[in-house]
Amino acid sequence: MHRIWIILLLGITLAETTRAQVDTDALPTVEAGFAINFFAKEPHIINPSALCFDRQGRLFVGAGPQYRNPKPDSPTDYIKILIDDDGDGVAETVKTFADGFNSIQSLAWRGEELWVANSPDLTVLRDTDGDDVADEYQLIYTGLNNLRHGLHGFNWGPDGWLYMAIGNTWVKPNAPKPFRDIQRLKSSDKTKYPLTKVYSRNTYPKSYHSLKRKEKEGGIFRCRPGGQDLELFARGMRNPWDMCMDDGFNWLATDNDPGPQGDRIFMPIRHGHYSMRHPWKFDWNGKHPAVAPVADLFPTVSGSGTGVAFYNSANFPEAYRGTYLIADWTQSCIYWYQPKWEGAHQVPAAKKKQLVSSSGGFKDLQWQGGEGRALFRPTDIEIGPDGALYIAGWGSVYGTEYVPKSEWTAEENAKYQGRVFRFRHTDPLVARNTWDTPKRRKPLADWSYDELLADLGAQLPVWRVDAQDELIRRGAPVREQLLTSLKSDRISEMQATWAIWAVGRIEQTANSDHATLKALAADAALNQRIQAARILGAHEVASAESLLIRLLDDAEP
Numbered sequence: 001m002h003r004i005w006i007i008l009l010l011g012i013t014l015a016e017t018t019r020a021q022v023d024t025d026a027l028p029t030v031e032a033g034f035a036i037n038f039f040a041k042e043p044h045i046i047n048p049s050a051l052c053f054d055r056q057g058r059l060f061v062g063a064g065p066q067y068r069n070p071k072p073d074s075p076t077d078y079i080k081i082l083i084d085d086d087g088d089g090v091a092e093t094v095k096t097f098a099d100g101f102n103s104i105q106s107l108a109w110r111g112e113e114l115w116v117a118n119s120p121d122l123t124v125l126r127d128t129d130g131d132d133v134a135d136e137y138q139l140i141y142t143g144l145n146n147l148r149h150g151l152h153g154f155n156w157g158p159d160g161w162l163y164m165a166i167g168n169t170w171v172k173p174n175a176p177k178p179f180r181d182i183q184r185l186k187s188s189d190k191t192k193y194p195l196t197k198v199y200s201r202n203t204y205p206k207s208y209h210s211l212k213r214k215e216k217e218g219g220i221f222r223c224r225p226g227g228q229d230l231e232l233f234a235r236g237m238r239n240p241w242d243m244c245m246d247d248g249f250n251w252l253a254t255d256n257d258p259g260p261q262g263d264r265i266f267m268p269i270r271h272g273h274y275s276m277r278h279p280w281k282f283d284w285n286g287k288h289p290a291v292a293p294v295a296d297l298f299p300t301v302s303g304s305g306t307g308v309a310f311y312n313s314a315n316f317p318e319a320y321r322g323t324y325l326i327a328d329w330t331q332s333c334i335y336w337y338q339p340k341w342e343g344a345h346q347v348p349a350a351k352k353k354q355l356v357s358s359s360g361g362f363k364d365l366q367w368q369g370g371e372g373r374a375l376f377r378p379t380d381i382e383i384g385p386d387g388a389l390y391i392a393g394w395g396s397v398y399g400t401e402y403v404p405k406s407e408w409t410a411e412e413n414a415k416y417q418g419r420v421f422r423f424r425h426t427d428p429l430v431a432r433n434t435w436d437t438p439k440r441r442k443p444l445a446d447w448s449y450d451e452l453l454a455d456l457g458a459q460l461p462v463w464r465v466d467a468q469d470e471l472i473r474r475g476a477p478v479r480e481q482l483l484t485s486l487k488s489d490r491i492s493e494m495q496a497t498w499a500i501w502a503v504g505r506i507e508q509t510a511n512s513d514h515a516t517l518k519a520l521a522a523d524a525a526l527n528q529r530i531q532a533a534r535i536l537g538a539h540e541v542a543s544a545e546s547l548l549i550r551l552l553d554d555a556e557p
Contacts, residue, residue, distance in 0.1 A: 062104030068399020103147035108154035119150030143175035194227025236274035254305025315387025332358035504535035
């Protein structure tokens with residue numbers, strides 16, 4: 001038995017440093033009616049693992065040579081802007097927005113700030129002069145997990161919190177206390193978070209965190225703008241890579257689990273424990289009522305869920321809208337997942353289906369691929385303003401070999417690959433003149449109410465976040481307009497969700513008794529009852545206690 005495990009571990013170690021036998025120019029196969037192309041590829045980027053769109057609808061990608069075993073003098077990761085100037089589906093312009101980072105594993109825009117997960121740091125970037133180059137680098141947290149099972153999964157919610165996932169590797173004694181607590185690390189460190197010092201590109205103090213495998217427990221955390229009020233949201237995972245929300249602010253996340261049950265996707269809920277390092281761990285059957293997971297999506301043992309996105313744009317046919325797209329690194333595919341509700345559980349409505357596949361994918365624990373297969377190892381996915389799915393694709397080597405930064409030449413870079421794919425239906429894309437409208441060239445303060453309301457239902461997260469923030473900034477004067485819109489039948493479920501939370505946050509700021517939310521909690525519309533009840537609970541409105549107790553008998557669980 002010991003010999004079997006030694007052989008298995010040796011095989012994995014060799015696989016990590018072996019170049020995959022794949023066709024780097026081939027494209028993966030796609031579902032009938034769809035098409036795929038290279039949006040960008042090496043040498044512009046290698047080993048990308050994070051995508052997001054800014055308020056102009058431009059794609060930002062985090063990539064570089066940091067992963068797998070960096071040293072303090074390794075070449076750093078970077079963030080580049082990929083711009084399709086002529087609308088042909090290929091990025092002609094590539095700009096470096098920022099560099100000097102540890103392994104970048106998530107990006108999220110909010111207003112003028114780009115939030116970056118580059119364990120062991122969380123960094124905020126700002127371009128103060130509009131030249132598409134970051135001028136300010138502000139460390140918010142440091143001392144976090146290293147790049148293996150690090151910090152990722154950034155999402156701004158309609159409640160105003162930034163949600164983030166982190167894996168189960170160790171943290172330093174100077175990490176923020178909530179991160180130390182989940183790793184059971186006692187420390188007398190008194191560092192005050194969030195950090196406030198702002199650096200430039202030349203003075204930014206990139207941290208270094210050695211790759212030690214003291215695996216304990218991963219979880220999902222959240223903080224307010226600026227990094228305030230960091231807290232644990234859910235726990236009991238191994239490596240929750242990505243998460244996203246549907247139109248009704250329900251979460252779905254991927255987790256790379258050990259053991260015979262294989263990988264899973266699940267619904268993170270506040271205070272949920274998902275069995276990692278818990279007595280439940282070896283009894284997990286995917287259906288424990290306390291954590292409401294989605295079970296049976298990935299095959300047993302195989303699978304490595306990475307990016308996840310909720311699709312509700314106009315390019316894909318109607319049957320694909322209101323569904324999830326989930327990237328699997330090991331299986332080299334994009335799954336289409338159609339959900340349904342069983343009580344308060346979101347579960348599969350049909351068997352999973354691969355919309356994109358690298359001709360059969362990789363087998364269990366084999367990172368070498370197969371000769372002739374397309375190089376397709378998805379690490380993140382984002383839906384663009386045109387309705388296409390943009391997919392970050394890893395290179396043919398699991399991780400780069402160590403080279404000092406001074407020796408990272410173009411020839412060294414050429415040993416590795418990285419690409420971004422654009423996956424679309426053959427139906428017309430969302431026309432640029434329908435999303436790149438004149439309002440996008442005006443300050444948000446000059447937008448009309450209707451222009452802001454429209455963006456509450458936008459596919460791009462940054463558009464929803466920025467529009468809601470502006471409505472909340474306007475406060476009481478738009479509160480009645482929001483309530484009028486909620487009573488109409490002309491807004492989508494996503495618009496309603498973000499509008500209700502805007503009302504709740506306006507009322508919280510005004511220290512009101514939340515009478516409006518109490519009325520919405522008794523509304524005939526299910527989504528309005530759900531969101532209003534969540535807001536009353538989140539804001540701890542004592543006078544709503546009896547109302548919330550009555551809602552336990554609601555016809556909808």
